[in-house]
Amino acid sequence: EVQLLESGGGLVQPGGSLRLSCAASGFTFSSYAMSWVRQAPGKGLEWVSGINSYGDRTYYADSVKGRFTISRDDSKNTLYLQMNSLRDEDTALYYCAREAPWGRWNDFYVWGQGTLVTVSS
């Protein structure tokens, strides 16, 4: 079964750091681009960051550029999101998402269940 399982969320103070992980299973992880998409409580979806299948191209939303870093470890079938200098507005459910087999950046074919990040003092 194709599956994505996020972890690493929690409560952090403003200015703090957190690293999210997304463990993939049931497919060849190294063949797919991956993204993080977040959803603030009661709000819409916001694409956060993406990484290509080779791991040498990364992309970020303006709202997180310079603060977040996406990476992948194909040997562990795991996607990461290092989040630094966290702000209140980063509070959200963070989803890990896999691209579709036909390979469009905006076609998220597989989603995890999400991990909740709360930034609050």
Added chain:
Amino acid sequence: QSALTQPASVSGSPGQSITISCTGTSSDVGGYDYVSWYQQYPGKAPKLMIYDVSNRPSGVSNRFSASKSGNTASLTISGLQAEDEADYYCCSYTTSSTLVVFGGGTKLTVL
């Protein structure tokens, strides 16, 4: 990068058809045929319903159709059913400083 513009809510009766619009710019919706649509139930992860403007992934009902004209994409749901009540998001590739942009979302209510 501003989000794509969607109506906050739409509604329809069972059996009717509804259309949700998604307006962007020539840098995203209007510039490429890379528009997708997602359905999301409360407390659940989104599900891909449409890709490349008008294509349905395997398993998605043919009651869902979509198109694009200029900078505006549209999702149409025909033969509305109670189970269609959900939030719907459009999404596009963009040549702006980011890579992907979502719409603000539309809440569909089946009356």
